[in-house]
Amino acid sequence: MKREVIRRHRLSVRITHWINVLVVALLLMSGLNIFNAHPALYWGQKGADFDPPWLEMTVANQAGRPAGVTRLAGVSLDTTGVLGFSPGPAGHWLVQGFPNWATFPEHRDLATARRWHFFLAWVLVINATAYWLFGLGNGHLRRDIAPTKADLAPRNLWRSIADHARLKHPVGEAAKRYNVLQKLAYLAVIAVFLPAMVLTGLAMSPGFDAFAPWLVDVFGGRQSARTIHFISASAIVLFVAVHVIEVFLAGPINEIRSMITGRYVVPQEKHR
């Protein structure tokens, strides 16, 4: 079988990708540490202990023993060990939203988590701006990311969904381009979810709100902005999970190498 090697990812994509991996991971974990200071989410402008949350993580009595409880839209779920009540250092159990292993810093520390979160937010904005400017300038966004008319044809969409469901990965010429679901997923992250993280984050800032009160209205209030911040982050976590699974299914060494050095061996039809 002839081995075809192409240059898969350009330098600007590779650099911004790996900065993003680090920054988004730490933003997520420091964000969970911040969330733990008040593990409840509301809709509207206001929301505190005496207002009804739509999501809440807490501890409750279960047959005389403490249990972690997550209340989601009125439904109570036992999440002992992970959400609401989880093991901490030296066998001590902690009453907190997300467990220590999911947060940065590892122990509950709102002041430090906030400092990291806002520092990383600047890095995210600078990195994303660089990605967009390079992507617009060198044609990456237009050529590689923007779905074509043919991509969006219902038959093609349906075939791509079916291929994904059967874990069938493209080979040959088709493997040199992103498939339509891939394009839509990347587009959702770079054009919807990451910008939404920044905008909902700014809408939570009392200083920024005085400058742009309309932004708070766009999201339906400060607590709604906080809720959408959380949902958007969850969407990014879901994307990363699927993204990483796909990398492993498609051939982790080849895929990861293509994002480090740019070199990519085009997968060919397997001989039977």
Next chain:
Amino acid sequence: MIARRGLIGAGLGGLLVAGCDRISGAPAVQDFIGRSEGLTRRAQRTLLAGQPLAREFSAKDISPVFKANGSQTPTSDAYAQLLAGSFAGWRLMVDGLVAAPMSFSLAELKAMPARTQITRHDCVEGWSAIGGWTGVPLAHVLQRTGLHADARYLVFHCADNLGGAGDGGLYYESIDLFDAFHPQTILAYAMNGQALPVAHGAPLRLRVERQLGYKQAKYVMRIEATDRLDRIHGGRGGFWEDRGYAWYAGI
């Protein structure tokens, strides 16, 4: 300059607390992270140069129960005596780098021009509550006392000892002149049309809208105008700032 050094210092303090995290323990990293706080403050201050008002709400938006956080009742005997006398013996001292140090009784403050504003209170923990506040604009009080040309900050010394043993635990906060002269920066003696409740800072609390809850000092006893913050208490400009939180709390 001093404020910025203070901010970086606050960054160091907060990160040292997190000693077990190896990455955040490196001094170069701490210094770098601390700098972004100054960037945030300068960016927001640029956007807020026109001194826009924080949004004001209508009476129907007021939180049915406004969560009281931090101290609920100062524990000192002196405060208990003032409370027992309905604050008739209480006086607000305004001193430091002012032209003429003055003190004001509650009745004198209430006789000054008043401002009422229904605003959203955003706690650093993440929750929000809406409440109505009535008080005298801080700018008016400062016009009465005058300010020394070197004055840069106003420090609010409070009656509550949130930190426990000793004077080191006394609550205090500070703002700069950018916020001090903002029309919504008031010394509030009433909440939702009633006398300010003890849990919310009776007899007088600061409202500095556009910043988080911990800047809204309760139980204010004394306002000190100063040119620098590093000689007061822990030197970072506030009770929570001394414990690692950012001095600029606009985000």
